Amino acid sequence: MQDNDLEYLTIALPKGKLFSLSADLLKKVGYDAENLSEKSRKLVITNEEKKIRFIITKTADVPTYVECGAADIGVIGKDVLLESEKDVYELLDLGFGACHLMMAVPTDRKRAKLSDYAHTRVATKFPHIAEEFFTRQGMQMEYVKLNGSIELGPIVGLSESIVDIVETGTTLKENRLEEIARIMDLTARLIANRVSFQLKFDRIETLVRDLKKIL
């Protein structure tokens, strides 16, 4: 793979729930490739005719690939993008993958006010975003960084609360947790490398304009 090839546009797509949504959307504007599937064993899938390359990566790595220029553009959830604090262009709100980030606490141990949780422990996958939120509320917290099953935190006594992503709220209910603060709404974003946005500007601009038409 010639990584400095100006002819190709390299697109990083995340595995998981955003994959098929992104692939479908890009297909509508003519960006597809044969055998483009999350389960593909090939990590790089190329459409020679249209000069497009897809890289399929772990969700949290998409901003890294794009920031370093290994991919020109990528699709990623706003949550992961914010948490990664990477220097990339955020070009478009793609509208799908809608969910929100919130703070939840065990229903049976709910305290009266948000500020009653100051200086307690909060389990989260997103310590940076969480810290920004609590700082704005004038609260200092202790952050316990977890990589999955965040709801487990309060159940096993690891933390007093959680900050996590919620789509429907079912998982919260099942674990007897209750949302007490909505932090932000999240959707998938189209991001671009800062140099690619210069050197491959015409292609990226066309893609953005085409996507805007169908969003």
Next chain:
Amino acid sequence: MDNIVLKIPYGTRDFLPDEAKEKRFIENKIADLFAKWGYKEVVTPTMEYLDTLMFGANRSDESRLVKFVAKDNRTLALRHEMTTPIARLAAMRFKDSHLPLKLSYISSVYRNAEIQKGRQCEFYQAGVELIGFQSAAADAEVIALAVYGILAAGVKNFKVSIGRVDFVKGIMEQYRILPDIVEKLQQVMEGRNLVEYEKIIDALEISAEGKATLKEIPYLKGDCEVLDRARNMALNEQSRYAIERLVEVYSLLETYGVGEYVSFDLGILRDMNYYTGIVFEAYTAGLGFPLCGGGRYDRLLSDFGRPLPAIGFAIGIERILLAKEREGNLEKNKTTGVYVAYAEGKLKEAIMMANDFRLGGKIVSLALQAETEEQAKLYGDENGFDEVVYLK
């Protein structure tokens, strides 16, 4: 003893002989070029008082500085770029000199930064500052020199984007956008967050045409045709002036013979807060960061008590190294020269021979003890000498 691993600080690196040779090659080429254009090299201290470095910087930049405390309890910081120290130098030490001042440097600078390819805490920059003139001639000279600098360093494929920070300011003014909104818009633009940028614009109470114009700014990139589009958007004096100045500078750049490297980007952003007029960056494919960046800063020197316009740029040496490696045109960085080895009792003869070779301009490495001819050949091969002379 086997298990001892001595680490070096986060974000720093060693240059081994081949790498150091390549770095020196690039620096020498650039230094020669700067000298040829009449720029004089200066050297400033690695550390300065924090207050000095913070002139013209964002408050948020402070966390990127590597700081410590001096004997007198004042806070010191390692220089995070060279423009501010040179502005200080120009304002303090060249008070009575005739203008313009043309100064150059090749220095290490320091930032607390996340480690990525081409992004270290300690890195090397080569650049110039042209102080005292505000003209298009000054803008063009400095941009042309940046192009020649990158070429001299050995990078072949790159592009320089130029824009003006006052164009964006002018456009915002012509739609009478309130200062706090302007600041917000600039903030999200600096964060390259175009989604939020468009959201803020959508919420403004201005004409649909105004909204479309503002949203167009980040997409004003390309060749001269972009300037026509921008001219149609520019309704007030400030934004019009910005465009006319770009046209003027571009025509001079064509005369310098570098027009083919230049394109325009009117939504261009630069990290430093002190820029006032033209700004530019150079990019190469496959490297996620600019090779070079610079621009005009007409207020920084007045902060130091000497109101003078100025413009400059810095080329990132490590980024040039990465770009050359990608292009596959690193210099032949093998050791070349003669290895002089000798049999027992021939040291003095060998010293005289080495002296003669060196006088003749050859690179010579002299053996430090008598060895066999086979040993000499082996050492010579392993270390990349293209000639081995053995004295029997």
